[in-house]
Amino acid sequence: EPEVTQTPSHQVTQMGQEVILRCVPISNHLYFYWYRQILGQKVEFLVSFYNNEISEKSEIFDDQFSVERPDGSNFTLKIRSTKLEDSAMYFCASSEAGQARGQETQYFGPGTRLLVL
Protein backbone atom coordinates (compact mmCIF):
# COMPACT_ATOMS: atom_id res chain seq x y z
CA GLU A 1 0.00 0.00 0.00
CA PRO A 2 1.44 3.41 -0.95
CA GLU A 3 2.50 5.59 1.95
CA VAL A 4 4.03 8.94 2.74
CA THR A 5 7.66 8.72 3.79
CA GLN A 6 9.75 11.24 5.71
CA THR A 7 13.45 11.65 6.39
CA PRO A 8 15.16 11.92 8.74
CA SER A 9 13.15 10.29 11.51
CA HIS A 10 15.03 12.35 14.09
CA GLN A 11 17.06 15.55 13.78
CA VAL A 12 19.04 17.34 16.46
CA THR A 13 20.33 20.80 15.64
CA GLN A 14 21.79 23.86 17.31
CA MET A 15 19.72 27.00 17.66
CA GLY A 16 20.23 29.25 14.66
CA GLN A 17 21.07 26.45 12.26
CA GLU A 18 19.12 25.65 9.13
CA VAL A 19 17.29 22.35 8.80
CA ILE A 20 15.59 20.71 5.85
CA LEU A 21 12.94 18.10 6.45
CA ARG A 22 12.14 15.83 3.55
CA CYS A 23 8.97 14.09 2.49
CA VAL A 24 7.92 11.86 -0.37
CA PRO A 25 4.14 12.11 -0.76
CA ILE A 26 1.98 9.37 -2.26
CA SER A 27 2.66 9.43 -5.99
CA ASN A 28 -0.80 10.26 -7.39
CA HIS A 29 -1.62 12.85 -4.72
CA LEU A 30 -1.88 16.49 -5.67
CA TYR A 31 -2.06 18.35 -2.36
CA PHE A 32 0.79 18.35 0.16
CA TYR A 33 0.86 19.62 3.71
CA TRP A 34 3.11 20.20 6.67
CA TYR A 35 1.85 20.03 10.23
CA ARG A 36 3.68 20.17 13.52
CA GLN A 37 2.97 18.74 16.94
CA ILE A 38 4.76 20.12 19.96
CA LEU A 39 5.24 17.39 22.54
CA GLY A 40 1.97 16.59 24.31
CA GLN A 41 -0.05 19.07 22.29
CA LYS A 42 -2.40 18.92 19.35
CA VAL A 43 -1.46 18.82 15.71
CA GLU A 44 -1.18 22.28 14.12
CA PHE A 45 -1.37 23.16 10.45
CA LEU A 46 1.64 24.92 8.92
CA VAL A 47 1.21 25.05 5.15
CA SER A 48 -0.48 23.46 2.18
CA PHE A 49 0.96 23.23 -1.32
CA TYR A 50 -0.74 22.64 -4.66
CA ASN A 51 0.33 23.05 -8.25
CA ASN A 52 3.82 24.14 -7.24
CA GLU A 53 2.75 26.94 -4.98
CA ILE A 54 1.58 27.57 -1.44
CA SER A 55 -2.20 27.48 -1.28
CA GLU A 56 -2.64 28.19 2.42
CA LYS A 57 -0.41 28.91 5.40
CA SER A 58 -0.93 29.49 9.09
CA GLU A 59 0.39 32.20 11.38
CA ILE A 60 3.08 29.78 12.52
CA PHE A 61 4.51 29.64 9.01
CA ASP A 62 6.53 32.85 9.13
CA ASP A 63 9.50 34.01 7.06
CA GLN A 64 11.75 31.46 8.72
CA PHE A 65 9.85 28.66 6.98
CA SER A 66 9.77 27.74 3.33
CA VAL A 67 8.59 24.78 1.28
CA GLU A 68 9.72 23.44 -2.02
CA ARG A 69 9.00 20.64 -4.43
CA PRO A 70 12.44 20.38 -6.03
CA ASP A 71 11.56 17.43 -8.27
CA GLY A 72 8.63 15.20 -9.10
CA SER A 73 8.69 13.28 -5.85
CA ASN A 74 10.17 15.23 -2.93
CA PHE A 75 8.48 17.90 -0.84
CA THR A 76 10.68 19.75 1.64
CA LEU A 77 10.23 22.04 4.62
CA LYS A 78 13.12 24.35 5.42
CA ILE A 79 13.57 26.23 8.67
CA ARG A 80 16.21 28.88 8.07
CA SER A 81 17.31 29.73 11.60
CA THR A 82 15.90 27.35 14.14
CA LYS A 83 14.66 28.46 17.53
CA LEU A 84 14.20 26.43 20.69
CA GLU A 85 10.44 26.59 20.24
CA ASP A 86 10.70 24.89 16.84
CA SER A 87 11.32 21.63 18.67
CA ALA A 88 8.40 19.42 17.68
CA MET A 89 7.31 16.50 15.56
CA TYR A 90 6.83 17.61 11.96
CA PHE A 91 4.36 15.67 9.86
CA CYS A 92 4.07 15.70 6.11
CA ALA A 93 0.73 14.69 4.61
CA SER A 94 -0.75 14.34 1.16
CA SER A 95 -4.19 13.97 -0.35
CA GLU A 96 -5.80 13.35 -3.72
CA ALA A 97 -7.97 16.44 -3.21
CA GLY A 98 -10.62 15.24 -5.61
CA GLN A 99 -14.30 15.55 -4.86
CA ALA A 100 -15.18 11.89 -4.86
CA ARG A 101 -15.99 10.57 -1.42
CA GLY A 102 -12.91 10.15 0.70
CA GLN A 103 -10.44 11.64 -1.78
CA GLU A 104 -9.82 14.55 0.55
CA THR A 105 -8.42 12.23 3.23
CA GLN A 106 -4.92 13.27 4.20
CA TYR A 107 -2.41 10.50 4.74
CA PHE A 108 0.38 11.32 7.12
CA GLY A 109 4.01 10.35 7.08
CA PRO A 110 5.70 8.91 10.18
CA GLY A 111 7.03 12.33 11.19
CA THR A 112 10.41 13.89 11.84
CA ARG A 113 11.17 14.61 15.45
CA LEU A 114 13.17 17.85 15.56
CA LEU A 115 15.08 18.86 18.66
CA VAL A 116 16.66 22.30 18.78
CA LEU A 117 19.35 22.77 21.42
Next chain:
Amino acid sequence: AQKITQTQPGMFVQEKEAVTLDCTYDTSDQSYGLFWYKQPSSGEMIFLIYQGSYDEQNATEGRYSLNFQKARKSANLVISASQLGDSAMYFCAMREGIDYGQNFVFGPGTRLSVLP
Protein backbone atom coordinates in the same frame (compact mmCIF):
# COMPACT_ATOMS: atom_id res chain seq x y z
CA ALA B 1 -13.80 29.45 19.73
CA GLN B 2 -12.51 25.93 19.36
CA LYS B 3 -13.35 24.33 16.04
CA ILE B 4 -12.98 20.79 17.35
CA THR B 5 -13.71 19.81 20.93
CA GLN B 6 -12.78 16.51 22.50
CA THR B 7 -13.99 16.65 26.07
CA GLN B 8 -12.35 13.45 27.29
CA PRO B 9 -8.62 13.93 27.87
CA GLY B 10 -8.36 10.29 28.93
CA MET B 11 -10.52 7.19 28.73
CA PHE B 12 -10.22 3.66 30.05
CA VAL B 13 -11.94 0.62 28.60
CA GLN B 14 -11.80 -3.06 29.37
CA GLU B 15 -10.47 -5.30 26.63
CA LYS B 16 -13.22 -6.64 24.33
CA GLU B 17 -15.67 -3.93 25.35
CA ALA B 18 -16.87 -1.07 23.15
CA VAL B 19 -15.87 2.53 23.76
CA THR B 20 -17.10 5.87 22.43
CA LEU B 21 -14.75 8.82 22.00
CA ASP B 22 -16.54 12.15 21.79
CA CYS B 23 -15.98 14.86 19.20
CA THR B 24 -18.01 17.99 18.58
CA TYR B 25 -17.23 20.52 15.90
CA ASP B 26 -18.07 24.08 15.04
CA THR B 27 -18.58 25.22 11.48
CA SER B 28 -21.01 27.32 9.49
CA ASP B 29 -20.06 25.61 6.23
CA GLN B 30 -22.42 23.18 4.54
CA SER B 31 -19.58 21.16 3.05
CA TYR B 32 -17.04 19.69 5.41
CA GLY B 33 -15.28 16.44 6.19
CA LEU B 34 -14.65 14.78 9.53
CA PHE B 35 -11.80 12.42 10.24
CA TRP B 36 -10.41 10.34 13.06
CA TYR B 37 -6.73 9.53 13.45
CA LYS B 38 -4.93 7.25 15.86
CA GLN B 39 -1.52 8.16 17.24
CA PRO B 40 0.23 5.31 19.06
CA SER B 41 3.17 5.94 21.36
CA SER B 42 5.52 5.57 18.40
CA GLY B 43 4.17 8.88 17.12
CA GLU B 44 2.78 8.23 13.65
CA MET B 45 -0.69 9.45 12.63
CA ILE B 46 -2.86 6.64 11.32
CA PHE B 47 -6.06 7.45 9.42
CA LEU B 48 -9.04 5.52 10.76
CA ILE B 49 -12.31 6.78 9.33
CA TYR B 50 -13.93 9.56 7.31
CA GLN B 51 -17.40 11.11 7.28
CA GLY B 52 -18.49 13.63 4.68
CA SER B 53 -21.06 16.23 5.67
CA TYR B 54 -23.38 15.04 2.90
CA ASP B 55 -23.09 11.36 3.76
CA GLU B 56 -26.45 10.06 4.86
CA GLN B 57 -25.09 6.90 6.42
CA ASN B 58 -22.70 6.70 9.36
CA ALA B 59 -19.24 5.63 8.24
CA THR B 60 -17.89 2.25 9.28
CA GLU B 61 -14.43 0.72 8.85
CA GLY B 62 -14.02 -2.67 10.48
CA ARG B 63 -14.23 -2.20 14.25
CA TYR B 64 -14.49 1.58 13.87
CA SER B 65 -17.75 3.42 13.31
CA LEU B 66 -18.58 7.07 13.36
CA ASN B 67 -21.76 8.20 15.09
CA PHE B 68 -22.53 11.28 13.01
CA GLN B 69 -25.21 13.57 14.41
CA LYS B 70 -25.24 16.55 12.10
CA ALA B 71 -27.80 18.63 13.98
CA ARG B 72 -25.77 18.28 17.17
CA LYS B 73 -22.49 18.76 15.29
CA SER B 74 -21.03 15.66 16.79
CA ALA B 75 -18.92 12.92 15.22
CA ASN B 76 -18.18 10.38 17.92
CA LEU B 77 -15.87 7.45 17.22
CA VAL B 78 -17.04 4.05 18.39
CA ILE B 79 -14.50 1.27 18.72
CA SER B 80 -16.08 -2.13 19.16
CA ALA B 81 -14.37 -5.10 20.81
CA SER B 82 -11.40 -3.09 22.11
CA GLN B 83 -7.95 -4.62 21.82
CA LEU B 84 -4.79 -3.85 23.78
CA GLY B 85 -3.30 -2.42 20.59
CA ASP B 86 -6.03 0.23 20.54
CA SER B 87 -4.28 2.05 23.40
CA ALA B 88 -3.24 5.37 21.83
CA MET B 89 -4.13 9.03 21.39
CA TYR B 90 -7.13 9.60 19.15
CA PHE B 91 -7.60 12.85 17.28
CA CYS B 92 -10.74 14.15 15.63
CA ALA B 93 -10.14 16.50 12.67
CA MET B 94 -12.22 18.58 10.30
CA ARG B 95 -11.85 19.98 6.79
CA GLU B 96 -14.09 23.00 6.20
CA GLY B 97 -15.30 24.64 3.03
CA ILE B 98 -15.72 23.65 -0.59
CA ASP B 99 -12.01 23.33 -1.32
CA TYR B 100 -11.24 19.67 -0.81
CA GLY B 101 -7.56 20.43 -0.42
CA GLN B 102 -8.18 22.61 2.59
CA ASN B 103 -6.08 22.06 5.70
CA PHE B 104 -7.38 20.07 8.64
CA VAL B 105 -8.11 21.43 12.09
CA PHE B 106 -7.40 18.96 14.87
CA GLY B 107 -8.92 18.53 18.29
CA PRO B 108 -6.80 18.18 21.43
CA GLY B 109 -7.10 14.42 21.44
CA THR B 110 -8.28 11.67 23.80
CA ARG B 111 -5.87 9.19 25.30
CA LEU B 112 -7.44 5.75 25.32
CA SER B 113 -6.09 3.04 27.57
CA VAL B 114 -7.33 -0.50 27.06
CA LEU B 115 -7.10 -2.62 30.19
CA PRO B 116 -6.49 -6.39 30.08
